[in-house]
Amino acid sequence: MKRNRTTMMKKTMALACVIATSLSLSYGQQWKPAGDKILTSWGEQLDPAKPHPEYPRPQLKRTGNWQNLNGLWKYKVVPKSQQQAPSAWDGDILVPFAIESALSGVGKRIDQDDALWYQREVTVDKNMRKGRTILHFGAVDWQCDVYVNGKHVGQHEGGFDPFSFDITDVLKKGVKQQLTIRVWDPTSDGPQPRGKQINNPHGIWYTPVSGIWQTVWMESVPQTFIVQTKQTPDVDASTLTVSTQVQGTQEGDKIQLEAYDGAQKIAEGAAEIGAAYNLKLTNPLLWSPDNPKLYDLLVKVVRKGKVIDEVKSYFAMRKISVRKDAKGIQRMYLNDKFVFQYGPLDQGWWPDGLHTAPSDEALKYDVVKTKEMGFNMIRKHIKVEPARWYRHCDSIGVLVWQDMPSGDLGGNIWDMQPGKISNGNHDKTRTAESETIYKKEWKSIMDVLHNFPSIVVWVPFNEAWGQFKTEEITDWTLKYDPSRLVNSASGGNFVYKGHILDIHNYPDAAMPDPNIFGDKFVLALGEFGGLGLPVEGHTWQQKDNWGYQSFKNKEELQRRYEEVIENLSKLIPLGLSAAVYTQTTDVEVETNGLMTYDRKVIKIPEATLKQIHQKLHTIKIAD
Known part of the structure; x- marks a missing residue:
């Protein structure tokens, strides 16, 4: 009898393997990366049957019934004026990759006159219906309407914050349910926060990202359930x-x-x-x-x-604070100790997934390599990552400066010269709608990221890109989260608010004058470097790639990098508390990354970089 049971189990397992393999092959036959751009290794190996299968919310993890809804959905692009769900579809799209990306399998641009529709039939069994059934979206860019079985359950506006809807009351009898999503995204033709996206990609501006770009999932919760927690350490x-x-x-x-x-x-x-x-x-x-x-x-x-x-x-128990050193210069202190914060400008872009890393392993890779290179900080540049990225920073041990994604650009007066301070009020006048959108999303971003201890600095504005009502926004940010520091305008129009005075200077290191500003503000170099090296076979395009200063080979690049770090080290005793090097990876036509865009080539070895950086972390200050 035991032998028969064992034989039956083996047959069942074999059948399950055959079914799984068949499903995987079926997905593979329907999907392949779109276009001819370079791919990462993770993108090349992506299994379309299970993209980003991990539990997406590490700071609020509920053991129980949850269901990942990533995978192939039907999609169609229609005129924005069409308000009804399509009856026929253009094909399949791989969620959670934006329609413009290679890994979506589509690689198609849309504009402000288009609407993007998604549809998928999902199975919701009785285990998922014991209490309330919640449908979650990690991020959708930008305006998203959600329908379940043809009934509208809600709308969300915001391209970088997660949202959810209780769909319990619209589920029909039986296990099969229909999800339909409508997305509208004007990209650079709208006032909403968008970061580096633009409808006409060029230079430092990149391919648009529209639609679902983070994990979609469902969970079953009790009738009484925890929606959110807020955790603040006091060391x-x-x-x-x-x-x-x-x-x-x-x-x-x-x-x-x-x-x-x-x-x-x-x-x-x-x-x-x-x-x-x-x-x-x-x-x-x-x-x-x-x-x-x-x-x-x-x-x-x-x-x-x-x-x-x-x-x-x-x-985690950690403290970030500001106080004067023995020379009367404001410094940043971590757990009451001076730590020179040095890290790369990390934009979080991928050649195959755009805003979306091809896998969680890829997402983690950038953080691991940053740490191996001897950095202790990352400036997350005008983008918000999935929650799991911050978990990796927390567990690996990397400080994070978090930018607010910029938007509604143009019209600002910006008189900053390289290495100089832009004084005075040059705020942009934005419409009431634009201001409301910004404030709502900034609050939401701060709320959902509050519990991640690696985040030590909030950055509301970058380089006067849509910068408005700076004093008001900075004061609100300071009051809303007094547990962190606020860098009101990185490299932008400075209005003497917040904790940090931050200039940008390319390519060499520079700092604000400590004799003028040092007794009131932490002095930071928010961007510098940008040393470029295009690596043949690993660039977004064959020619016309650029860096702020370009080199012909790795040896030239390393010598120049050592020079700028040597110059940077001399500024620390004078009052510099932090610096941000541009940048972690190449991004599209920018080739000033420490790694190529596809992450296949590291231009200066990790161990070499760590050794070069060692001097930055051993310099003593008058404390």
């Missing part, structure tokens, strides 16, 4: 302040908190729903790039002693 008090947003609560419900170091419980407490609770920790280890210590956190909704909902999160 001086050895506490973690936790507040929660819970839906469907009943009188008497409580929040229970448990903190763990591995398997060991190190703290616990109970709080009222919606109230902030200070979880007391004993001698916590502090998080830093040298020791990226993370603690686990369980958050539970308890009703009459019974756990109704439970999510797993994590946190």
Whole structure:
């Protein structure tokens, strides 16, 4: 009998393998990368049956029923005026890759007069319908209308923030349900935050990204469930302040908190729903790039002693602050120690996926290589990454300066000369609609990223690109999150607000005058370098690639890089607290990356870069 059971199990497993292989082959036959641009290794190996299969929300992880909806969807591009879902489709598109990308399998441009429709039939079994069924989108650029079984369940505007809809009440009988999505994206013809996208890509401006570009997924939650948590460390008090947003609560419900170091419980407490609770920790280890210590956190909704909902999160104890050194110059301190923050300008673009990394392994790769190169910081440049990228920064140990994606460009007065300070009020006048869009999305971005300890600086504006009401936006940002520093306008019009004065200078290192500004602001070099080296066979186009200063070979590039780092090191004792080198990778026609756009060539070896950078992290200041 046992032998028969074993034989049956083997046959079942073999059949399952055949079915899985068949499904994978079926997907593969329907999909292939579009166009003739270079691909990353991950893009070349992408399995269209399971793109980005990982759980997408590491800071609010619910063990239970969830379903990844990435994969092949039907799509159609129609005139924007068409408000009804199409009855016929143009073909298949691989979600979560934007329609303009190679990995979407489409590679098609759309404009402000177009609407992009998606449709897919999904299976929602009884396990997914025990409580509430929530449909999640990691990011969709830009305006998104969602329909389930033909019924409109909501609209979202914002290209960089996650959103969700409760679809419980529109699910029909049976397991088969129809999802339909309508997207409108004007790219550079609209006022919305868009980062480096432009309808006419050239120079430092890149291919548009429209539609779904992060994971789509469903989960089943109880009738009473945790929507969001907010976790803020206080190193001086050895506490973690936790507040929660819970839906469907009943009188008497409580929040229970448990903190763990591995398997060991190190703290616990109970709080009222919606109230902030200070979880007391004993001698916590502090998080830093040298020791990226993370603690686990369980958050539970308890009703009459019974756990109704439970999510797993994590946190770190770290402090970012500003104070004067012995010379009276403002410095940035991490956990009350001066740490020179040095990192690359990281734009997070991919030749095959555009805004979307071809896989989570690829997403992690850039962070790993940055750390191996001896950087301790990344400036995430006018883009927001999927939540898993920040988790990688948290666990690997890299500080993050987070930019707000810029938009509504043009019309600013910008009098900055290289290495100089642009003083005075040169803010752009934006429409009420434009201002509202910016403020809404900036708040949402700050909310969804708040719990990631690697983020230490918020950057509302870059180089006067759409910069408006700078004093108001900076003051609001400072007040909304006092646990981090604010760099009001990186390289832009400076209005003497926030913690940091940040200039841009290419290609050589420079700094603001410490005798004029050093007693009031942290001094930073927000962009410099841009040393270019096109590598044959690894460029976006065959010719007309560029860098701020270009070289013929790796040896020339390295010698010049060593020179700019030597010059940079001399500025630290004078008052410089941070610098950002342009940039992590080549991006489209820009070839000033430390890696090629396809990540197949590292232009200066990681170990060599780490050795070159060592001097930056060993310089002592008068403290």
